[in-house]
Amino acid sequence: MVYKQVVRKALFRLHGGDAERVHETTLKALRSLSPLMRFSTAGGNERTVFGIRFPNPVGLAAGLDKDGRALPAWAALGFGFVEVGTVTWHPQPGNPKPRLFRLRDSEAIINRMGFNNAGSQALADRLDGLKLKAPLGISLGKSKVTPVEEAVEDYRQSLKALYRFGDYFAINVSSPNTPGLRSLQDKGALDELLGELVATASDLAAGQARKPILVKIAPDLTEPAIGEVLDVCAAHGIDGLIATNTTLSRDGLRPADQALAGEAGGLSGRPLTERAREVVRFVSKETGGKLPIIGVGGIFSPDDAKAMLDAGASLLQIYTGFIYEGPGLVKRINREL
Numbered sequence: 001m002v003y004k005q006v007v008r009k010a011l012f013r014l015h016g017g018d019a020e021r022v023h024e025t026t027l028k029a030l031r032s033l034s035p036l037m038r039f040s041t042a043g044g045n046e047r048t049v050f051g052i053r054f055p056n057p058v059g060l061a062a063g064l065d066k067d068g069r070a071l072p073a074w075a076a077l078g079f080g081f082v083e084v085g086t087v088t089w090h091p092q093p094g095n096p097k098p099r100l101f102r103l104r105d106s107e108a109i110i111n112r113m114g115f116n117n118a119g120s121q122a123l124a125d126r127l128d129g130l131k132l133k134a135p136l137g138i139s140l141g142k143s144k145v146t147p148v149e150e151a152v153e154d155y156r157q158s159l160k161a162l163y164r165f166g167d168y169f170a171i172n173v174s175s176p177n178t179p180g181l182r183s184l185q186d187k188g189a190l191d192e193l194l195g196e197l198v199a200t201a202s203d204l205a206a207g208q209a210r211k212p213i214l215v216k217i218a219p220d221l222t223e224p225a226i227g228e229v230l231d232v233c234a235a236h237g238i239d240g241l242i243a244t245n246t247t248l249s250r251d252g253l254r255p256a257d258q259a260l261a262g263e264a265g266g267l268s269g270r271p272l273t274e275r276a277r278e279v280v281r282f283v284s285k286e287t288g289g290k291l292p293i294i295g296v297g298g299i300f301s302p303d304d305a306k307a308m309l310d311a312g313a314s315l316l317q318i319y320t321g322f323i324y325e326g327p328g329l330v331k332r333i334n335r336e337l
């Protein structure tokens with residue numbers, strides 16, 4: 001309550017309502033405060049998924065801390081794991097601003113950030129020597145300057161630079177904001193990409209078990225297209241699926257937000273809750289519950305979290321719910337699971 005009535009009100013008004021500047025200020029504050037935060041990742045909900053032990057199943061979704069700038073803070077806020085990135089091999093500024101919009105009545109966000117990030121090597125430098133208290137996922141994407149036909153090498157370079165530091169890797173082929181990226185979900189392209197990345201990870205593992213590789217999919221895929229993705233994942237021994245990324249659909253927006261509905265980019269938050277859960281349910285059914293799924297999209301409450309787990313997810317991630325509900329959401333979910 002205090003978050004929504006006081007903190008959120010103040011944050012949403014800060015910097016004249018410029019959502020991206022507020023995001024930057026909040027990250028900076030978290031980063032400076034993190035040494036003072038007492039470690040408090042909620043326990044009691046431990047689980048082991050794709051060979052990794054998670055203190056609890058509630059993770060921070062990719063995109064909120066792309067460059068890993070506030071890493072110690074997330075475990076202190078109660079998250080059971082963190083996914084940094086999406087990072088790309090080449091550092092890049094992302095799309096022109098404005099590129100982040102809050103649709104308040106709908107409890108949603110539209111973003112077309114375009115993978116603004118300092119590059120894989122910078123993330124590797126930051127992670128070197130850092131001791132983290134919760135498992136770390138690293139999300140990899142394609143640099144904008146790299147043509148889609150050369151995507152495999154771009155992802156491979158990132159995987160090589162970061163392999164030592166991640167507990168798992170998420171192959172992001174579902175962001176709507178990098179031209180051509182979603183075409184990597186097509187059967188032939190995905191087959192080549194995953195084949196190369198699994199082989200690279202096996203080489204890097206040097207005789208040890210290869211670290212888990214997951215694929216993150218869009219909520220806009222049809223069921224037959226998801227089926228094809230699952231076939232390719234199975235053929236390469238992919239360890240799990242992350243469902244879902246943001247949507248291109250504008251269904252479920254409230255009238256007051258219609259003015260922003262035309263902004264290009266991916267929509268997240270409340271309008272995605274149902275669809276993300278449906279995708280998770282479909283994947284779980286198709287794989288007989290055998291492929292671990294990280295369920296993400298529109299989780300705003302303990303009930304949403306439970307419904308996502310009931311649909312077949314083993315782990316959860318949150319982005320937009322964290323912005324609207326505040327950090328208390330993570331602990332509330334863990335208390336009620």
Ligand SMILES: Cc1cc2nc3c(=O)[nH]c(=O)nc-3n(C[C@H](O)[C@H](O)[C@H](O)COP(=O)(O)O)c2cc1C
Nearest residue numbers: 061062063086111244245268269297298318319320
């Ligand atoms: C501003 C913003 C940036 C994002 N950046 C990324 C990203 O870099 N990589 C990625 O895989 N997902 C990214 N996402 C998608 C989220 O990780 C998540 O899949 C999606 O927002 C649905 O969850 P939510 O409804 O809890 O936000 C981003 C989402 C937002 C709102």
